[in-house]
Amino acid sequence: MNDQAAAKPAITPEPAITPEIVAEHGLTPDEYQRVLTILGRAPNLTELGIFSVMWSEHCSYKSSRRWLKRLPTTGAVVIQGPGENAGVIDIGDGQACVFKIESHNHPSFIEPYQGAATGVGGIMRDVFTMGARPIANLNALRFGAPEDPRTRHLLAGVVAGIGGYGNCMGVPTVGGETNFHPAYNGNILVNAMTVGLADKDRIFYAKAAGVGNPVIYVGAKTGRDGIHGATMASAEFRDDSEEKRPTVQVGDPFTEKLLLEACLELMATDAIVAIQDMGAAGLTSSSVEMSSKGGLGIELDLDLVPMRETGMTPYEIMLSESQERMLMVIRPEARESARAIFEKWELDFAEIGRLTDSGLLVLKAGGRIAAELPVAPLVEQAPVYDRPTEPTAPARPLRSESVRAIEPIAALEKLLGSPDLASKRWIWEQYDHLIMGETVIRPGGDAALVRIPGKAKGLAMTTDCTPRYCFADPKLGGAQAVAESWRNLTAVGARPLAITDNMNFGNPERPEIMGQFAGCIEGMREACLALDYPVVSGNVSFYNETNGKGILPTPVVGGVGVIDDVDKAISIAFKAAGEAILVFGATIGHLGCSIYLRELLGREEGAPPPVDLAAERRNGDFIRGLIAAGRLSACHDLSDGGLLVALAEMALAGGIGAEIALPANLAPHAFCFGEDQGRYLATMPTEAVEAVLAEAKLAGVPARFLGRTGGLALTVAAGNTISLTKLAAVHETFLPRLMAG
Amino acid sequence: MQAAVVVFPGSNREQDVAKALGAVMGHAPHMVWHRDSEIPKVDLIVVPGGFSYGDYLRCGAIAAHSPAMREIMERAKAGIAVLGICNGFQILTEAGLLPGVLLRNACLTFVCRNVGLKVESSQSLFTNGYAAGQTLSIPVAHHDGNYFADDATLDRLEEKGQIAFRYCAGDGTLAEEANPNGSARSIAGVFNETKNVLGLMPHPENAVLPLQGSVDGQPLFRGMVEALS
Numbered sequence: 001m002n003d004q005a006a007a008k009p010a011i012t013p014e015p016a017i018t019p020e021i022v023a024e025h026g027l028t029p030d031e032y033q034r035v036l037t038i039l040g041r042a043p044n045l046t047e048l049g050i051f052s053v054m055w056s057e058h059c060s061y062k063s064s065r066r067w068l069k070r071l072p073t074t075g076a077v078v079i080q081g082p083g084e085n086a087g088v089i090d091i092g093d094g095q096a097c098v099f100k101i102e103s104h105n106h107p108s109f110i111e112p113y114q115g116a117a118t119g120v121g122g123i124m125r126d127v128f129t130m131g132a133r134p135i136a137n138l139n140a141l142r143f144g145a146p147e148d149p150r151t152r153h154l155l156a157g158v159v160a161g162i163g164g165y166g167n168c169m170g171v172p173t174v175g176g177e178t179n180f181h182p183a184y185n186g187n188i189l190v191n192a193m194t195v196g197l198a199d200k201d202r203i204f205y206a207k208a209a210g211v212g213n214p215v216i217y218v219g220a221k222t223g224r225d226g227i228h229g230a231t232m233a234s235a236e237f238r239d240d241s242e243e244k245r246p247t248v249q250v251g252d253p254f255t256e257k258l259l260l261e262a263c264l265e266l267m268a269t270d271a272i273v274a275i276q277d278m279g280a281a282g283l284t285s286s287s288v289e290m291s292s293k294g295g296l297g298i299e300l301d302l303d304l305v306p307m308r309e310t311g312m313t314p315y316e317i318m319l320s321e322s323q324e325r326m327l328m329v330i331r332p333e334a335r336e337s338a339r340a341i342f343e344k345w346e347l348d349f350a351e352i353g354r355l356t357d358s359g360l361l362v363l364k365a366g367g368r369i370a371a372e373l374p375v376a377p378l379v380e381q382a383p384v385y386d387r388p389t390e391p392t393a394p395a396r397p398l399r400s401e402s403v404r405a406i407e408p409i410a411a412l413e414k415l416l417g418s419p420d421l422a423s424k425r426w427i428w429e430q431y432d433h434l435i436m437g438e439t440v441i442r443p444g445g446d447a448a449l450v451r452i453p454g455k456a457k458g459l460a461m462t463t464d465c466t467p468r469y470c471f472a473d474p475k476l477g478g479a480q481a482v483a484e485s486w487r488n489l490t491a492v493g494a495r496p497l498a499i500t501d502n503m504n505f506g507n508p509e510r511p512e513i514m515g516q517f518a519g520c521i522e523g524m525r526e527a528c529l530a531l532d533y534p535v536v537s538g539n540v541s542f543y544n545e546t547n548g549k550g551i552l553p554t555p556v557v558g559g560v561g562v563i564d565d566v567d568k569a570i571s572i573a574f575k576a577a578g579e580a581i582l583v584f585g586a587t588i589g590h591l592g593c594s595i596y597l598r599e600l601l602g603r604e605e606g607a608p609p610p611v612d613l614a615a616e617r618r619n620g621d622f623i624r625g626l627i628a629a630g631r632l633s634a635c636h637d638l639s640d641g642g643l644l645v646a647l648a649e650m651a652l653a654g655g656i657g658a659e660i661a662l663p664a665n666l667a668p669h670a671f672c673f674g675e676d677q678g679r680y681l682a683t684m685p686t687e688a689v690e691a692v693l694a695e696a697k698l699a700g701v702p703a704r705f706l707g708r709t710g711g712l713a714l715t716v717a718a719g720n721t722i723s724l725t726k727l728a729a730v731h732e733t734f735l736p737r738l739m740a741g
Numbered sequence: 742m743q744a745a746v747v748v749f750p751g752s753n754r755e756q757d758v759a760k761a762l763g764a765v766m767g768h769a770p771h772m773v774w775h776r777d778s779e780i781p782k783v784d785l786i787v788v789p790g791g792f793s794y795g796d797y798l799r800c801g802a803i804a805a806h807s808p809a810m811r812e813i814m815e816r817a818k819a820g821i822a823v824l825g826i827c828n829g830f831q832i833l834t835e836a837g838l839l840p841g842v843l844l845r846n847a848c849l850t851f852v853c854r855n856v857g858l859k860v861e862s863s864q865s866l867f868t869n870g871y872a873a874g875q876t877l878s879i880p881v882a883h884h885d886g887n888y889f890a891d892d893a894t895l896d897r898l899e900e901k902g903q904i905a906f907r908y909c910a911g912d913g914t915l916a917e918e919a920n921p922n923g924s925a926r927s928i929a930g931v932f933n934e935t936k937n938v939l940g941l942m943p944h945p946e947n948a949v950l951p952l953q954g955s956v957d958g959q960p961l962f963r964g965m966v967e968a969l970s
Binding site: 428 | 751753754756791792850852854880882884946947949950952953954
């Protein structure tokens with residue numbers, strides 16, 4: 001091997017590649033053999049580094065690719081599916097919505113503030129790289145048990161980091177979800193989603209074109225931070241993960257705000273041929289992806305890269321994950337006008353190379369060639385694995401008679417104060433959710449709603465996943481995550497359009513983990529197809545394990561929908577006393593995998609509630625029709641905790657109580673806390689009830705009158721009552737108390 | 742009436758205030774980039790919210806020394822109306838145009854929510870659209886809004902009617918729970934002595950449309966435009 005390397009004296013000499021160095025770079029002996037075959041010689045260290053990040057799980061999707069192909073990614077509204085920086089859908093009026101979700105799990109566990117902040121920064125960059133102005137952020141967070149000694153520190157840091165970055169960028173953080181479970185004690189999940197708005201005919205892509213065109217580096221300078229972030233994200237944690245702290249990047253939202261404004265200003269001209277943000281694997285992946293998509297070569301002079309520190313080697317420059325940087329190919333004649341824009345915003349603007357027709361990535365440094373690699377094989381011959389899968393054993397159905405009955409009001413009081421159901425106000429009040437002035441439905445409801453500036457229409461958005469369902473039955477859990485997001489969008493009156501997914505799983509080299517992954521994908525596929533709800537972007541995060549213990553399978557679904565007139569949208573809050581409360585969808589009282597079972601009886605068992613996609617669609621379409629016709633005053637999807645929890649949330653949001661009756665044919669605890677899917681609670685004027693019930697019957701949608709709004713208490717079956725004041729106290733206390741220690 | 746909104750690197754509510762103001766004026770205000778020492782001849786200058794220069798030093802400290810600020814101080818002295826919102830309020834205190842300083846919130850975290858706001862004085866070109874004692878619902882969104890000044894300064898501000906707004910409960914009473922950031926004497930906004938400069942932490946520009954959940958910010962913009970037209 002060394003003899004072959006010596007035959008290419010132009011390459012900067014670097015230490016010989018030993019099997020240890022190969023292993024440290026996360027490449028298997030087989031993968032290294034593949035490198036040797038492609039090159040016909042041994043790589044130098046810089047080249048090995050480039051292969052290692054490009055072929056890391058994070059960048060190459062080598063374990064997931066085969067399965068991701070199963071997801072439906074096309075549809076009438078899809079302009080750009082997975083494979084670009086973000087997905088793009090048509091929202092009418094010549095406008096497009098650009099959105100994506102991405103994980104920053106490993107860095108956030110090591111350094112919660114910076115890990116979460118740069119996660120938010122990275123996903124916003126993905127969206128504005130495509131020419132879209134970010135108009136909303138969301139997130140999906142999973143922490144360990146509240147009593148785990150690390151949870152408080154991690155939660156405080158993550159929330160401050162998300163707020164610190166998003167607030168400074170001036171993009172409202174409008175929604176999200178937060179769960180707690182011991183399975184995340186050693187591996188928290190921080191998934192950040194950005195939704196952007198662009199003109200349909202002004203979308204920017206990464207595909208390079210035009211031999212000789214200049215390659216421009218803009219944004220922040222390159223330092224040694226984040227080297228090997230992508231490979232870190234592709235390995236399990238061990239007890240020494242603290243030592244990986246130097247691989248966590250440091251965010252600078254101020255610079256990113258300038259970069260956003262400068263990029264959008266440049267994008268209003270026709271200077272840009274291709275653009276790609278420097279995210280994971282920094283300069284390496286951005287240069288390789290742009291040239292590979294254009295079928296071209298690229299030549300970079302690393303001496304021209306703006307640097308924050310001296311003495312950085314080509315290896316370090318190529319693998320740095322310093323934030324707030326972009327790589328662009330521009331038309332040569334636009335050089336000076338482009339430079340002027342970046343100078344106005346006081347950002348670096350450096351011409352560091354050009355496109356070639358060689359098909360090679362050539363890196364020069366100090367007058368020598370630091371690396372020379374063929375671009376196409378680097379991308380196309382990346383390993384793809386068909387990892388062995390072991391399907392999850394079917395969950396044993398729960399015998400309903402084995403579930404102890406607790407009086408509904410007493411149970412409700414406990415549930416509303418439990419970690420997953422307690423109010424998350426402590427979190428979202430730290431996010432500026434009102435900036436831009438278009439937030440119509442704020443955090444705390446089913447879906448957030450943001451108006452499109454200058455229009456009547458708005459975009460509804462939500463993130464959803466129920467990991468305990470996915471663990472018990474991956475396929476059903478995958479379908480449920482998709483269905484719940486579709487339902488949440490529907491509940492505010494929006495038409496669900498498309499999703500982005502964030503697949504968070506354990507070590508894919510373990511067959512049972514791949515079984516979970518494959519199962520979730522299958523379920524998501526079925527739900528996406530049944531609901532005409534394609535996947536347009538996504539991210540896979542494997543190796544969420546510490547010392548061999550994996551997280552619950554957590555395929556987070558970020559859904560986006562549109563409503564033609566935001567004035568027609570409704571929230572979960574009760575609006576007036578004396579209105580009728582109806583439940584739509586069939587209530588069977590399914591308690592398997594329920595929060596009731598887990599929080600009150602300490603049992604995590606049983607099969608999750610079935611997902612009937614045909615019923616889901618039928619019920620949702622019916623509800624959306626009622627909302628569009630202005631016939632409902634409030635609506636809430638039923639999910640975690642079941643009917644009585646949803647009713648309490650509606651009452652608390654509106655400051656108006658309610659009284660409902662219990663049915664005779666179902667045990668009270670099953671009726672109140674069963675988590676049957678495809679259901680909604682809604683209110684309407686009393687005189688409308690008869691007609692709505694008749695129409696529901698015609699449409700084949702189960703519907704039933706429950707009771708009425710009014711008063712300042714929640715009453716279940718006459719006499720059994722609790723005041724809203726007391727409920728609110730329980731609901732609002734959990735997080736502030738936890739965080740105050 | 743003509744207005745200018747001064748944009749610093751890191752400003753981020755400049756569009757929000759420009760829209761709110763433009764809707765009342767009937768035309769858009771001038772957007773002035775911070776490096777321009779030349780601000781057009783206007784009746785009102787707005788220093789908007791955001792994180793000028795990242796607020797990596799003290800909030801507003803760097804912006805207070807920009808060329809645009811020197812010009813704004815000249816204009817303020819000449820009697821031109823100057824409105825600073827949130828980061829703008831911080832900048833105006835840093836520049837010495839308004840008394841007091843804004844410290845980190847007492848809760849130590851960023852706070853975004855609608856708060857109760859009591860109008861302390863309607864006797865100004867900014868607040869003439871309100872009645873004194875009126876209670877408003879306006880959002881706050883800040884990390885450093887904890888108004889502080891020594892007791893002598895606070896006494897003087899009260900004496901001279903320089904307190905514009907105070908945080909209050911829904912019924913207008915002052916209470917610790919209704920004070921989102923620990924501000925001294927619940928102060929949310931103050932005037933300079935001649936009352937041609939107002940700084941406030943809450944965001945009236947995000948409470949001008951029904952879809953925003955409150956329109957209580959509207960009279961501020963309407964009142965200003967009426968007074969300055």
